[in-house]
Amino acid sequence: MSLELNQEKCLACGGCVSLCPKDALEIKNGELTINHDKCVKCGTCVKFCPVKALKINK
Amino acid sequence: MTNKTQTAIDFEDEYDVIIVGAGPGGSIAARDCAERGLKTLVIERRAELGTPVRCGEGLGEAWMKIADIEYDSDWCKRETKGAVVYPPNEKSLKIDPENKGYVIERKIFEKKLAEQAGRKGAKYMLKTRAKRAIVEENEDGEKEVKGIVVENDEGEEKEYRAKIVIAADGVDSKIARSAGLNTSNPIKDMDSGYEYEMTNLSFTEEDSKYIHIWLGNDISPGGYVWAFFKDKDVANVGIGINPPKAEKSAKQYLDEWIRNHPEYFEDAVVTEKKGGGIPLGEPIEKPYMNGLMVIGDAAHMVNPIHGGGMGQAMESARIAAEIAQKAIEKEDYSAEVLSEFSEIWWEKRGNQLKDIQKVRNFAESLTDKDLNKLREIIGEDEVLDLVDASNLKKFVKLFKGSPKIAMKAAKHLR
Known part of the structure; x- marks a missing residue:
């Protein structure tokens, strides 16, 4: 299981960043990045994303 | 040869104030700090100010007075007379308040604010990511923010020290969090926003002088659909939804609503796509600690009814600059001194936002x-x-x- 980001869809709006309970998301160089070591796959960012750029791969 | 040792692309190791983020809040803080004679540095991760836009771009005239900025035809795209609100049955209500507003071009607005701050003496470091706050133990054995660690545009990690840091790093604020202040949002308090800028829209000229708000749990659960006009046929058409109440994404709700209104959108063309998170929860109760003040969206200083945040960001920036000067005069950057920022802000605005x-x-x-x-x-x-x-x-x-x-x-x- 892992959190997957579709960079083509992502608008790098950053709304998901402060929602992450583990501080695993960050905008770097204008793109959203995931720290997979910190991510606990809770799905909060997936629920938020305005354009469905994030999903949890089972 | 001049005597200047520094150019626009050279920076010193120490400043009075470092501001993280060059949005409206950050640049107003920079302007005011520089005007107050403080040596000021703004750190901004983007290569170009104002983009990507994550905002409906509406700004009430009253906020411009509070922020001490003047009407400028370069970025005030269209004056709005008021609002038209549509309940689910679309029997609309027109509202003509005394206070007018503008729909602005944020890409130009942010640059203009930075220019003003720059003319006052603030320095800007672009394409530089503020990685974390420098936190050290002070004489009382408490944590104190002493500056910022950045990754600059050459990929190097570097420290810049400051007496005071102002975190104006927006909805995805990292700096306050890195110093130990919890600025994260629960999802119930974070609306999910999506917006198209469109041209060749089919609204009447009179309609385009108003902002339009469509309400309904089916069209936009926990939020609303908006149209903010930049010209008679140009507008930001967007949506905010509350994710826990929603079954689809913000984009899907907005697309469906647009398809159901061909009378406005049949001939329209999309010229920009924008997304964003809108922190609607209560503002951070204590947006400060030793050496740090947090302003604007980063401290959730947003109107929880309409989601507007630019005005509150600029207002809080001005208060932060005032208190920064006070603290620097006293040579005391402790939470006790900086708490005055919070007190003034709560009295001026925070308590009203709590009622809203x-x-x-x-x-x-x-x-x-x-x-x-x-x-x-x-x-x-x-x-x-x-x-x-x-x-x-x-x-x-x-x-x-x-x-x-x-x-x-x-x-x-x-």
């Missing part, structure tokens, strides 16, 4: 049927009172003919 939170809770409790009914009961003045959270006590009585709504008002609006 009640209106948000009331609004979120209403069904589509309630919203249609409400349209028959209330008029322009009542809508303005609700948006400002003034005279809230009168509403329970006003709704006495509709017990269900009255009960909800009694629960939330007190």
